[in-house]
Amino acid sequence: MALSALCDDSDWGMTWRDVMQHRFDSGPERLSSLDGHALGNLLIVTLWELLGDPVEGLRWAGALLEAEGTVLPMSLTPLVIEGEVPDDTAPDGLRTVTGQVDLAREPYIRDVRLLPVDAEPCLQALSAIESADCVILGPGSWHTSVLPHLLMPEMRQAIRDTEGMKFVTMNLSRDSETQGKTSAQELEILRHYAPDVGIDAVVADPSSVEDREALERAAARMGAIVHFADLRRAEGLPIHSPLKLAAAYQEVMER
Numbered sequence: 001m002a003l004s005a006l007c008d009d010s011d012w013g014m015t016w017r018d019v020m021q022h023r024f025d026s027g028p029e030r031l032s033s034l035d036g037h038a039l040g041n042l043l044i045v046t047l048w049e050l051l052g053d054p055v056e057g058l059r060w061a062g063a064l065l066e067a068e069g070t071v072l073p074m075s076l077t078p079l080v081i082e083g084e085v086p087d088d089t090a091p092d093g094l095r096t097v098t099g100q101v102d103l104a105r106e107p108y109i110r111d112v113r114l115l116p117v118d119a120e121p122c123l124q125a126l127s128a129i130e131s132a133d134c135v136i137l138g139p140g141s142w143h144t145s146v147l148p149h150l151l152m153p154e155m156r157q158a159i160r161d162t163e164g165m166k167f168v169t170m171n172l173s174r175d176s177e178t179q180g181k182t183s184a185q186e187l188e189i190l191r192h193y194a195p196d197v198g199i200d201a202v203v204a205d206p207s208s209v210e211d212r213e214a215l216e217r218a219a220a221r222m223g224a225i226v227h228f229a230d231l232r233r234a235e236g237l238p239i240h241s242p243l244k245l246a247a248a249y250q251e252v253m254e255r
Contacts, residue, residue, distance in 0.1 A: 001140075003040065003058070006067035016065045036101045055124055072128060074148065074155055077119035081144055081151075083112040104144045107179035112143050112193070114151045121154040129158040134253065138169040139240060142186055143177045150194040160197045165253060168224070169245070170204040170215075172231065173238035184214040191222050199224040201252045203245070205231040208238075227252050 004020045007013035020040030026032040034042075040061075047057035058071045080098060085106045087095035094110075097103045103112075129135055137159075138146045150156045159166065168190065170183050178186055183204060190197075199222040202215065206228045209215050219226045229248040233241040 001038075001040075002071045003062055003065055003067050006062070006069045006071070007065050008068060010066075013066060020065065055122065070128075072125040073122050074125060074152055075119040076122055077116065079119055079148075079152075080115045081112065081148060082115060083109045083143065085109055100144045103177075104141055105176050107176050109143045109177060112147060112151065114148060119152065121152060126154060126158045129155075129162050129164075132162060132164040134165045134167060134249065135159055135162055136167045136169060136249070137190070139171045141175060141177055142171070142189060147190065147193060150190060150197060156194050156197060160194075165200045166198065167249065167252065168199050168202045168219075168222075169240075170202065170208065171238075172205055172208045172240060182211060182214065183209045184211060184218040187215065187218040187222070191218075198222060202226045203231070203248050203252065204228055207232070 001021060004017040007017040020038065020043070022039045024032060024034040024037055024039070026035055044057055044061050047060050048054050051057050051060070054073045054076055058073065062069075062071060081100050081103060082096055082098040083103055083106075084094040085097050086093060086108050089095075097106055097109075103109060137149060140146045149159065168187065170186065171178070174181070181189075187202065190199075199219070202219040202222075202224050204215065204226060206212065207230075209228075212226075212228070216226045227248060229244065229251075231240050231244045231248060233239045233244075
């Protein structure tokens with residue numbers, strides 16, 4: 001999805017964007033081991049295996065898409081995400097769910113972690129964070145896409161120590177991972193897992209925030225101000241406008 005977001009608006013870019021994000025679904029009558037997997041992930045894994053280098057594999061995938069920008073992995077070690085979810089049938093009332101696809105379907109996730117705990121960080125990614133003018137967390141699936149950057153110790157330290165500004169972009173709608181949670185509670189999740197990471201600004205569309213004052217209080221506990229702006233691509237559509245987001249980031253950075 002990161003590579004797809006960097007595709008241009010040409011027919012080539014939009015076609016490859018859709019190809020990369022296509023998820024296999026063989027239907028209920030003919031289950032397949034590919035079900036739920038994105039074709040783009042399979043392409044990237046193929047390049048990694050052929051080239052023996054995750055960073056080079058992503059570079060070649062980006063070249064195929066004519067992507068504007070660079071995508072870097074968090075780690076050179078294959079990572080697995082897992083967490084605990086409530087389960088009345090389990091002895092301790094909790095069940096362990098392993099894997100991004102399965103965990104993303106769960107509404108009440110807790111104790112999220114990355115395995116292995118000693119995974120090797122990508123040095124190019126750490127260097128990019130160190131030299132960045134701005135580091136932006138979100139939008140995205142809160143537990144399985146946004147939070148993981150704060151779960152790896154080296155990545156969390158790089159984000160904490162960078163001199164660049166740090167933003168959190170709130171989602172425009174709730175998914176299964178954040179069912180029943182408010183925007184303020186979503187922000188508290190990040191603070192729970194990374195209490196030492198300060199944030200400069202939280203960018204949010206007011207139409208997606210239940211309680212503005214609660215969000216502002218949660219942001220203040222992370223050292224941040226909240227910048228409210230219209231961020232939707234179209235009214236009622238739960239998709240961010242890249243142009244509106246860019247304008248919001250620029251306005252905050254110029255304050």
